Amino acid sequence: MNIDCNIDGSVDVTGCKLSIYPMSDNFAGIITNAIHQLDALKLPVWQKTDLFSTTYRGRQENVVNIVKAACQLAYTESVHTVYELTFSKGCPGDTDADHYLNEEITPIKFEHELPNIPVACKYSFYAFGDADYMKDIEKIVNMAEDKGLNPEGMHYATKLTGSIDDLFDYFNEALSYAHEHIRHYVMEVTISVNSPSEG
Amino acid sequence: MNIDCNIDGSVDVTGCKLSIYPMSDNFAGIITNAIHQLDALKLPVWQKTDLFSTTYRGRQENVVNIVKAACQLAYTESVHTVYELTFSKGCPGDTDADHYLNEEITPIKFEHELPNIPVACKYSFYAFGDADYMKDIEKIVNMAEDKGLNPEGMHYATKLTGSIDDLFDYFNEALSYAHEHIRHYVMEVTISVNSPSEG
Numbered sequence: 030m031n032i033d034c035n036i037d038g039s040v041d042v043t044g045c046k047l048s049i050y051p052m053s054d055n056f057a058g059i060i061t062n063a064i065h066q067l068d069a070l071k072l073p074v075w076q077k078t079d080l081f082s083t084t085y086r087g088r089q090e091n092v093v094n095i096v097k098a099a100c101q102l103a104y105t106e107s108v109h110t111v112y113e114l115t116f117s118k119g120c121p122g123d124t125d126a127d128h129y130l131n132e133e134i135t136p137i138k139f140e141h142e143l144p145n146i147p148v149a150c151k152y153s154f155y156a157f158g159d160a161d162y163m164k165d166i167e168k169i170v171n172m173a174e175d176k177g178l179n180p181e182g183m184h185y186a187t188k189l190t191g192s193i194d195d196l197f198d199y200f201n202e203a204l205s206y207a208h209e210h211i212r213h214y215v216m217e218v219t220i221s222v223n224s225p226s227e228g
Numbered sequence: 229m230n231i232d233c234n235i236d237g238s239v240d241v242t243g244c245k246l247s248i249y250p251m252s253d254n255f256a257g258i259i260t261n262a263i264h265q266l267d268a269l270k271l272p273v274w275q276k277t278d279l280f281s282t283t284y285r286g287r288q289e290n291v292v293n294i295v296k297a298a299c300q301l302a303y304t305e306s307v308h309t310v311y312e313l314t315f316s317k318g319c320p321g322d323t324d325a326d327h328y329l330n331e332e333i334t335p336i337k338f339e340h341e342l343p344n345i346p347v348a349c350k351y352s353f354y355a356f357g358d359a360d361y362m363k364d365i366e367k368i369v370n371m372a373e374d375k376g377l378n379p380e381g382m383h384y385a386t387k388l389t390g391s392i393d394d395l396f397d398y399f400n401e402a403l404s405y406a407h408e409h410i411r412h413y414v415m416e417v418t419i420s421v422n423s424p425s426e427g
Contacts, residue, residue, distance in 0.1 A: 054251075151280050183278055184285075215384075219281075
C-alpha cells in the first residue's frame, strides 16, 4: 500500500486539514452554518471534506485566511470549541490542483466583521529530511515571542496565548519562514476557545 | 527559548497526549467522570493534565492500555465524541520519571467491562532523523491491513475502521515495531465515534 501523502501533483502547495469540535448538543448546526457561509464565497483553494475534517490546499496566504475565517464563523459565545489544524507542505507528491498557487491573495470578507476572539493554542512543528532544522524551529518559536503570543514549553508542544488575529498573522509569518528554509514540514495546531479550565 | 520536547530525563519512555472532545452540552461531566474513574486506580505511569490534554508517560503497553480505557470510559451512547492522541517516543531529553519503564504491564480493570465500540480513525506516522524510514512506515501501515483495520489513504493521513479492541492492539504492535526500528517518532491519531456523518 502507498504511504506517501496520497496526493498527485507542486510541493509548493500548502495544505491545512481543519477539524472543528464544538462541545455542544448543537455541534452539527454550528459546523454546518460555518461551512455554508464559507462555501457561499468562491474560495481560491482546492478543498475536500471527509469524515474527520476539511482539507484546504493552495497558496499559503489563502489557506491561512480561509482556515481562520472558518474558525471565526464557528465561534459561538459560551460554547467551548476546539479546532485542530494540520498544516503540511513539501510532501513528495503533494501537487494535485497546484494551479491554485497562481491565485491572488484573496481577502475572505463577510457583511459582518468576524470576531477577534481570545485563544489558547498548542502546537508542534515537525521538519523532515536529512538536515538538522533545530535552529530553524527555534527561530520559528521565537517569532511567536516577538508577536506577543507568550510561548511556553509543555510536553511535546509549545503553548501560545493571544488573539486569533495575532495567532494567524503569526502562522503566516512562521509558514513563510519555513517555506524559505525547510523542505518538508508539518505543523500540528490545537486552538481552544471558551474553555471552562481557562477561567 | 528551549524547543526540545520540554522534558528532562530515558528516550525509551513512550508518551501519549490525550484530548477528549464530546460534542455535548455535558462535555465537562463526561470527561471528568472518565478521568475520576481512571484516577481511582493506581496508574503505573507518569501523568500531567493541562488546559488541552492529559499526558501519560511510561512503559508503552501501560500507556496504550490507559489511553484506551480513558477513551472507553468517556464513550457515551449517542454522543459524537472525538479523541486526539499524540504518541511520541525518542525525543532527545524525554527521560523525566523514566523509572516508570520498570513497571510491570498492568491490566486496567473495572467492575464493569468496558465496551468494545466501533471506531473510525485517521493517523499519521512521522519519523525523524537522518535515516530513510519509508519502508518501516510502509510496514507499519501494512500491519493495519493484517489486523483487518482496512487502511485507506487520505490527504496527509491514513484512515482505519474497526473495533476499539483491534485498534489499540494494532497501536501496541505498531509502536513495538517502531521501537525496534525507528529512533524518534510521533504518531498523530484522531478517533471518531458516533459521528452523524458515518450513518
